[in-house]
Amino acid sequence: MKAFADLFQTLDETSKTTLKINALAHYFKHADDKDRIWTIALFSGRRPKRAVTTAQLRAWAAERSGIEPWLFEECYPIVGDLAETISLVLPDASETSQASLTDWLKALAALASEPEEARKTFVLDAWDCLDGTERFLFNKLITGGFRVGVSQKLMTRALAAASGKDEAELAHRLMGDWTPLTTSYHALIEADDPASARSRPYPFYLASGLEGAAHDLGPVVDWHAEWKWDGIRGQVILRAGEVFVWSRGEELVSERFPEFNRLLDVLPEGTVLDGEILGWQDARPMPFAALQKRIGRKSVPTKLLREIPVVIYAYDLLEWRGEDIRAQPFEQRRAALVRALADLPETAPVHLSPEIKASDWNALAKSRSTARENSAEGLMLKRRTSPYLAGRKRGDWWKWKLDPLTIDAVMIYAQSGHGRRANLFTDYTFAVWSGNDLVPFTKAYSGLSDAEFGQITAWVRKNTLQRFGPVRAVAPEHVFEIAFEGIQASTRHKSGVALRFPRMLRWRRDKPVQEANTLDDLKEMLNLYG
Numbered sequence: 001m002k003a004f005a006d007l008f009q010t011l012d013e014t015s016k017t018t019l020k021i022n023a024l025a026h027y028f029k030h031a032d033d034k035d036r037i038w039t040i041a042l043f044s045g046r047r048p049k050r051a052v053t054t055a056q057l058r059a060w061a062a063e064r065s066g067i068e069p070w071l072f073e074e075c076y077p078i079v080g081d082l083a084e085t086i087s088l089v090l091p092d093a094s095e096t097s098q099a100s101l102t103d104w105l106k107a108l109a110a111l112a113s114e115p116e117e118a119r120k121t122f123v124l125d126a127w128d129c130l131d132g133t134e135r136f137l138f139n140k141l142i143t144g145g146f147r148v149g150v151s152q153k154l155m156t157r158a159l160a161a162a163s164g165k166d167e168a169e170l171a172h173r174l175m176g177d178w179t180p181l182t183t184s185y186h187a188l189i190e191a192d193d194p195a196s197a198r199s200r201p202y203p204f205y206l207a208s209g210l211e212g213a214a215h216d217l218g219p220v221v222d223w224h225a226e227w228k229w230d231g232i233r234g235q236v237i238l239r240a241g242e243v244f245v246w247s248r249g250e251e252l253v254s255e256r257f258p259e260f261n262r263l264l265d266v267l268p269e270g271t272v273l274d275g276e277i278l279g280w281q282d283a284r285p286m287p288f289a290a291l292q293k294r295i296g297r298k299s300v301p302t303k304l305l306r307e308i309p310v311v312i313y314a315y316d317l318l319e320w321r322g323e324d325i326r327a328q329p330f331e332q333r334r335a336a337l338v339r340a341l342a343d344l345p346e347t348a349p350v351h352l353s354p355e356i357k358a359s360d361w362n363a364l365a366k367s368r369s370t371a372r373e374n375s376a377e378g379l380m381l382k383r384r385t386s387p388y389l390a391g392r393k394r395g396d397w398w399k400w401k402l403d404p405l406t407i408d409a410v411m412i413y414a415q416s417g418h419g420r421r422a423n424l425f426t427d428y429t430f431a432v433w434s435g436n437d438l439v440p441f442t443k444a445y446s447g448l449s450d451a452e453f454g455q456i457t458a459w460v461r462k463n464t465l466q467r468f469g470p471v472r473a474v475a476p477e478h479v480f481e482i483a484f485e486g487i488q489a490s491t492r493h494k495s496g497v498a499l500r501f502p503r504m505l506r507w508r509r510d511k512p513v514q515e516a517n518t519l520d521d522l523k524e525m526l527n528l529y530g
Contacts, residue, residue, distance in 0.1 A: 024158030034102040050144040051111035080422020083139030097129040201246040203390035207397035227376035229276035270322030275314035289488040315353040326388035404483035441495035447504030
């Protein structure tokens with residue numbers, strides 16, 4: 001654990017990419033194989049499942065440190081991080097642990113099946129034998145909240161430097177449904193594993209948001225345009241007589257979409273499609289809210305399969321008859337995709353994402369303005385000569401989204417943020433008018449500058465009406481313009497609506513509270529765009 005703690009300390013103390021890569025590469029060269037595979041897992045988002053609740057950790061930390069629970073709860077929002085708060089209030093360790101990172105993570109993996117008293121004993125014993133940084137990391141790992149300022153791409157670069165393997169090959173190897181409990185460092189990084197390769201997806205190519213004018217990209221003929229669909233980005237893989245469905249978050253979701261097994265009858269072995277999984281009814285995409293009903297299920301009941309059928313709107317072909325064709329220009333891959341889907345029966349759960357053709361950028365902008373009517377969020381622009389790369393490489397793929405929907409709302413509750421914003425009120429609840437009453441309808445915590453958050457924090461402290469734990473009810477005096485990407489009906493919210501990706505666009509200091517929008521305005525938006 002000490003070597004991993006030293007690595008974490010080095011990474012945490014620098015913002016320089018070169019120093020982070022060097023530190024990681026040194027670790028990967030010299031660490032034990034078992035610790036290396038667990039480190040790769042942690043830095044690629046494969047954290048152990050939470051075995052202890054945060055309420056239990058807070059209670060045990062207060063008990064071990066000899067302070068009252070209320071005092072611990074007062075410290076927590078000031079520090080802004082539970083793992084750090086616990087580390088700071090606990091007494092110094094009375095022993096020294098020689099256990100490795102692997103030892104601790106295996107113990108944590110087994111902890112979930114233990115009774116509460118055994119879990120408590122394990123945690124208290126761990127706190128007694130770990131130093132400051134080690135204890136902080138242990139707390140992060142046990143809460144499932146381990147994060148560090150290192151992207152998977154940066155970690156892959158360091159791993160390439162340490163192992164001598166090609167970075168693109170490593171990025172591909174790290175994809176998929178592996179865990180350190182069942183996979184060794186040798187099997188993942190060094191050995192050829194046909195069984196694993198059979199189901200492995202390709203690293204997804206991610207588009208960047210278009211920030212300038214579209215015509216700055218050059219002649220429109222150099223670009224392929226299509227709708228930006230509002231579904232689940234996924235890859236459908238046909239290999240060895242099986243179908244594997246992967247989400248962009250590297251989750252194997254095949255069991256949730258059994259419809260795609262029918263593709264074995266109409267597409268050849270060694271086909272990998274990249275596209276958008278959409279609920280599909282009456283020859284058009286269903287709202288994302290319908291698809292959400294299937295996302296959280298491991299298996300989908302027959303009734304839901306019937307009510308919310310899905311298709312993949314394919315927009316790229318990554319592998320054809322077992323050959324990786326990602327290096328080919330997009331235009332060639334698109335032509336191959338068109339040929340592959342040309343003669344499929346109408347009942348096949350795959351459709352070709354249509355090209356949006358235009359003679360110039362103005363004409364394309366007019367098409368973009370109709371995106372919501374076409375159940376889309378805007379346009380995707382792909383350079384016709386571009387290969388299929390890994391990750392977010394700027395220049396060849398762009399998201400040209402519609403401007404967000406907006407509504408003016410009144411702040412009625414405020415809550416402290418976390419981390420560096422722990423001393424600021426940054427998380428707000430907003431309401432709109434329904435007659436003479438304010439009805440809460442959404443929360444938002446991003447979009448303002450640090451200076452604005454500081455001004456609002458000072459105002460909240462002087463204008464708190466009530467406290468509900470960490471939440472403060474405040475005087476309804478401030479209006480904010482709330483931006484969001486979509487709206488849907490919701491039985492879980494008092495307002496009857498739920499917003500997609502809400503954030504604060506600006507603080508409307510110029511607008512009196514009485515002129516904020518109404519619940520009827522939201523319902524009209526729901527009728528238009530829901």
